[in-house]
Amino acid sequence: MGQVGLLLALVGILFAVGGAAIETSFSGAYNTAQFFGWRWGKKERPAAASRFTLTWVVIFTLALLVVMTGYDPVKLTEYSVIFSVVALPLTYLPILLIANDRTYMGSNVNGRLANVLGVLYFVVIVAISLAAIPLLIVTNGGQG
Amino acid sequence: MSKPAEVDIALGILDHQLVDSDGINCGKVDDLELTGLDTGSPEVVEILVGGNAWRTRGLLGRLAGRLAGDAVHVPWSEVESVSSVVKLKRPASELRLGRGDPRWSRLVGKVPGS
Numbered sequence: 001m002g003q004v005g006l007l008l009a010l011v012g013i014l015f016a017v018g019g020a021a022i023e024t025s026f027s028g029a030y031n032t033a034q035f036f037g038w039r040w041g042k043k044e045r046p047a048a049a050s051r052f053t054l055t056w057v058v059i060f061t062l063a064l065l066v067v068m069t070g071y072d073p074v075k076l077t078e079y080s081v082i083f084s085v086v087a088l089p090l091t092y093l094p095i096l097l098i099a100n101d102r103t104y105m106g107s108n109v110n111g112r113l114a115n116v117l118g119v120l121y122f123v124v125i126v127a128i129s130l131a132a133i134p135l136l137i138v139t140n141g142g143q144g
Numbered sequence: 145m146s147k148p149a150e151v152d153i154a155l156g157i158l159d160h161q162l163v164d165s166d167g168i169n170c171g172k173v174d175d176l177e178l179t180g181l182d183t184g185s186p187e188v189v190e191i192l193v194g195g196n197a198w199r200t201r202g203l204l205g206r207l208a209g210r211l212a213g214d215a216v217h218v219p220w221s222e223v224e225s226v227s228s229v230v231k232l233k234r235p236a237s238e239l240r241l242g243r244g245d246p247r248w249s250r251l252v253g254k255v256p257g258s
Contacts, residue, residue, distance in 0.1 A: 037161050037172035039245055046258035050248035053258070103156065104228045 021060065029056035078141065085132045088125050096122060151226060153188065161229040162193065162218075162241065170236035174198060174215065191218040191230070193241060216240050 001008070032055045033040035039049040046053040067073065096118045099110040110118065136142075151157060153176060162171045174197035177190035197215035198205040218239050224231040236242030252258050 034161075035172075037169055039169045039242075046255065047249040047253040048245065050245045050252040053252050054248055101228075 021063065022056075025056040025060040025063065028059040029053075075141075082132050082136050086129050089122065089129050092122060092125050157188075157226060157230060160226075162191070162232060163229045164232045164236040164239070164242065165224070165234050166236075168236060168242060170232070170239075170242035171216075173230055175200070177217070188220050190220060191223070192216070193218060 029052050030040060032038075033049070033052045036051075038051045040052040041049065044052070066076070096110075096115075098104050099118065100115065102109045158173055158176060160173050161169060162173060164170045171193040173191050174194060175192035176188050177192060178186050179189050180186045192215040195212040195215040196209040198212070199209035201209075216239070218232070218241065222233050222239060224233045232239065232241075
């Protein structure tokens with residue numbers, strides 16, 4: 001394929017990385033907007049949900065600045081994943097609580113089996129989250 | 145509210161999404177103003193939204209409360225219903241809510257397609 005193949009691969013990478021970058025920025029903006037109770041979402045015109053729009057643009061720009069520092073992106077990703085594991089119980093527990101709230105879930109509220117499995121999984125998540133930072137240090141960032 | 149029902153105000157109202165009569169998100173129930181605690185018949189009289197309603201939320205809350213100014217007070221009589229959201233009887237603009245988005249929409253509106 002030669003040059004055409006390389007070009008196709010680069011276009012593919014551009015779309016994959018670009019899409020992921022926007023998606024991740026959106027995720028941050030969703031969290032912020034829902035925390036403060038703003039208008040949010042793709043269904044809204046960007047100008048109508050202006051704070052949501054600005055939030056994702058700011059997150060996107062901050063991420064760009066971080067990338068432009070020239071720090072190894074693979075290492076940065078590794079650290080991000082580890083810190084997201086540390087925060088995992090904080091995102092999992094609210095979902096488990098909401099799943100038990102009849103005002104949100106109606107007839108689909110969690111039953112006993114779902115809750116037993118949910119709590120078991122929560123214990124696993126807490127154990128992993130507590131172990132993440134010590135493991136990072138002990139294994140020298142996975143380098144052994 | 146259509147019928148009296150038992151609601152835990154900390155779990156069922158506080159921190160819930162406020163939605164105005166047009167179905168638009170317009171903030172959170174950041175705090176509640178109660179009266180009658182000393183007389184033994186407590187009653188929710190106001191919802192506090194934003195600003196210094198955050199001042200009881202730790203260090204960041206105090207800082208945000210100071211920067212954001214006064215909270216908006218919404219009388220409880222303006223509440224239409226309480227479910228997973230707190231629905232209001234009137235549009236947000238009439239209750240001095242939802243002012244943040246119009247403030248920034250002039251800037252965002254300059255972008256083509258917005």
